[in-house]
Amino acid sequence: MYLIVIAWTYVTLMMAVAEATSPQGTVLGALITFALYGLLPMSILVYILGTPSRKRKIKAREAAEQAAYDAEQAAIVQQQAPDAGSAEPDAGREAATAAEGSAVTPVRKEP
Template sequence: MYLIVITWAYVTLMMAVAEATSPQGTLLGALVTFALYGLLPMGILVYILGTPGRKRKIKAREAAAQAAHDAEQAALAAQQAAGPDSAEPDTGGQAPAAPQGHAVAPVRKEP
C-alpha cells in the first residue's frame, strides 16, 4: 500500500514542479495540482485500504476487554466460593446496621 502512495506522491510532485517551472504556470497552480491530484486521492486511498487494519484493532481491543472482564468475574466467583471464613472484607454494598437514634419520629396513632 505504501509503495502506491509513495509513487503517486512522486508523480504528482513532478506534475507540480512542471507546472511551477513552465512559462505559463504559477506556484498557486502547482499547489492546487499537488493538493487535488496528489494529497486528496492519496488520503482517500490510505483511508480505504486501512479499513481492514482498523477493524482488526477494534476486534482485538474488544477481545482484550472481554478477557479482562471474564478474568474479573472468575476472580469474583472464586472469592465468593471461598465462603465467609475468608480474610476479605464484606463488599456486599450494604450499609452497616446502626441504631437510628432521634432522627426518626415515633409512630403515633391517628386521633
C-alpha cells in the same frame, strides 16, 4: 499499498514542480495540483485500503477487553465463594428424592 502511495506522491510532486517552473504556471497552481491530484486521492485510497486493518485492531482490542472482564469476574466469584467451584457430588449423606407423581389430576375439556 505504501509503494503505490509513494509512487503517486512522487508523480504528483513532479507535476507540481513542472507547473511551478513553467512560464505560464504559478506556485498557487502547483499547490492546487499537488493537493487535488496527489493528497486528496491518496488519502481516500489509504483510508479505504486501511479499513480491514482497522477492523482487525478493533476486534483484537474488544477481545482483550472481554478477556480482562471475564478474568475480573472470575476473580470476584472466587473471592465470594471459594468452595463453590467444586463440582463434587453429594457424599451420600442423604438419598436423592425421586420425582413424585402429580397430585393434581389433569382436566380435560368437555366435548
